[in-house]
Amino acid sequence: AQTVTQSQPEMSVQEAETVTLSCTYDTSESDYYLFWYKQPPSRQMILVIRQEAYKQQNATENRFSVNFQKAAKSFSLKISDSQLGDAAMYFCAYRTWGETSGSRLTFGEGTQLTVNP
Amino acid sequence: ETGVTQTPRHLVMGMTNKKSLKCEQHLGHNAMYWYKQSAKKPLELMFVYSLEERVENNSVPSRFSPECPNSSHLFLHLHTLQPEDSALYLCASSQFWTSGGNTGELFFGEGSRLTVL
Numbered sequence: 001a002q003t004v005t006q007s008q009p010e011m012s013v014q015e016a017e018t019v020t021l022s023c024t025y026d027t028s029e030s031d032y033y034l035f036w037y038k039q040p041p042s043r044q045m046i047l048v049i050r051q052e053a054y055k056q057q058n059a060t061e062n063r064f065s066v067n068f069q070k071a072a073k074s075f076s077l078k079i080s081d082s083q084l085g086d087a088a089m090y091f092c093a094y095r096t097w098g099e100t101s102g103s104r105l106t107f108g109e110g111t112q113l114t115v116n117p
Numbered sequence: 118e119t120g121v122t123q124t125p126r127h128l129v130m131g132m133t134n135k136k137s138l139k140c141e142q143h144l145g146h147n148a149m150y151w152y153k154q155s156a157k158k159p160l161e162l163m164f165v166y167s168l169e170e171r172v173e174n175n176s177v178p179s180r181f182s183p184e185c186p187n188s189s190h191l192f193l194h195l196h197t198l199q200p201e202d203s204a205l206y207l208c209a210s211s212q213f214w215t216s217g218g219n220t221g222e223l224f225f226g227e228g229s230r231l232t233v234l
Contacts, residue, residue, distance in 0.1 A: 004159070033220055043205065045225035052220070091160070095221050102148055102167050102213040103221030107160040 006108035023092030123226035140208030148213035
């Protein structure tokens with residue numbers, strides 16, 4: 001079974017600075033998707049960025065980028081120019097898929113990010 | 118409305134009550150999910166429905182009873198719950214099959230905060 005580990009329960013960053021959130025996973029599959037989700041105090045989980053395992057290029061979405069190291073099974077999220085609105089719980093997730101089981105996500109424990117003004 | 122909507126947002130119930138959580142998705146997806154989110158724990162997948170058919174039940178106690186009358190609606194019927202069932206219950210939807218560029222990511226509702234007294 002796949003497992004996802006986020007070793008940083010809490011992180012903090014100064015506004016306008018850069019922060020990196022860590023995520024490692026364990027799998028025997030060769031093709032899969034990885035996601036970072038954000039859950040602000042409003043509670044709705046919002047997709048931040050996705051990475052397909054067979055693509056070597058790291059995904060980027062505006063101020064959010066990932067460092068995907070497939071061999072090391074590492075998938076970290078970098079937030080540049082941090083803003084107050086980035087404060088949230090961030091979850092790393094691994095997508096597995098099966099013909100009968102379909103698409104489902106396994107989540108890490110989450111990292112609570114605080115942005116200090 | 119767009120996206121995934123959940124009602125009620127907050128629910129307080131006694132251990133002998135019967136209540137239901139409702140989820141509705143307007144994204145044209147064919148799979149719906151119930152997740153349980155407790156403090157300091159990863160999200161736990163409870164149920165998965167594909168085309169209104171339950172495809173996974175992760176050893177959830179029978180006091181939780183899901184119902185999926187069509188691909189747009191999902192219910193979670195609750196009866197004789199325990200205080201440890203207090204949590205945030207998240208509904209999500211996705212495309213079940215990952216083909217044609219579909220990444221299988223989940224789209225979440227804002228959750229129903231359940232408190233069992």
